[in-house]
Amino acid sequence: MIMRSGQPLLLPASPAFIWFSLCAALLLDMLPLGRQPWRPDLLALVLVFWTVHQPLRISIGAAFVFGLLVDVHRAGLLGQHALVYTGLSFLAIMVHRRILWFPVSSQALQVLPLLMAAHVLDLAIRLISGDAFPGWSFWLAPLLQALLWPVITVLLLLPQHRAHDPDENRPL
Numbered sequence: 001m002i003m004r005s006g007q008p009l010l011l012p013a014s015p016a017f018i019w020f021s022l023c024a025a026l027l028l029d030m031l032p033l034g035r036q037p038w039r040p041d042l043l044a045l046v047l048v049f050w051t052v053h054q055p056l057r058i059s060i061g062a063a064f065v066f067g068l069l070v071d072v073h074r075a076g077l078l079g080q081h082a083l084v085y086t087g088l089s090f091l092a093i094m095v096h097r098r099i100l101w102f103p104v105s106s107q108a109l110q111v112l113p114l115l116m117a118a119h120v121l122d123l124a125i126r127l128i129s130g131d132a133f134p135g136w137s138f139w140l141a142p143l144l145q146a147l148l149w150p151v152i153t154v155l156l157l158l159p160q161h162r163a164h165d166p167d168e169n170r171p172l
Contacts, residue, residue: 010160013054017159021046022058026066030073038140043070044088044118045145048111049152051092052099063089080125088118108149115142 025046033039043066050058067082074081091114092099099110119142127133 010157013057013160015057018050018054018057021156022050022062022066026069029070037134037138038144040141040144040148042148044085044115045148045152046156047085047089048092048114049149049156051089052096052111053156055093055096058089059093060086060089077125077129080122080129083125084118084122087121088114091117104150104153107153108146111149112142112146115145118142 022043025043029041029043047058047063047066051063063085064082067085068079070081070085071078092111095110095114099107102110119138123134123138
């Protein structure tokens with residue numbers, strides 16, 4: 001992959017860490033904090049992150065399985081979150097090369113339309129199935145997720161950073 005100038009060289013991502021972060025995000029989303037419509041979906045955010053950064057390891061199939069787990073946990077319409085997460089992962093795979101060219105602060109603006117599209121799909125499925133409109137605070141969730149993108153990026157890339165070794169003879 002061609003990298004921007006000034007971007008540090010990262011170690012390969014550990015598959016165990018990727019799956020641990022996805023499971024941790026799933027467990028955080030399962031905390032009984034109530035169902036506020038403005039609450040950001042951390043699992044969707046971590047799925048988008050790993051789909052953008054490691055599209056060969058985390059793909060649409062993993063998003064589908066995590067979506068089914070969320071559907072079973074929330075005892076809602078089976079397949080609702082699976083469809084939303086699958087669509088979100090598909091969109092993230094489509095634009096993952098473009099997103100990585102931007103600095104982290106600008107990546108949040110690139111990810112925001114993906115998160116908005118996922119929320120629109122989620123809202124459409126809810127309304128078609130006969131649910132009530134959750135209110136206008138529903139639109140705060142993708143904005144909060146976009147604001148959390150730099151924090152999630154720093155936290156999830158932290159194990160991949162190399163230790164600084166001031167050796168003048170080494171080219172990388």
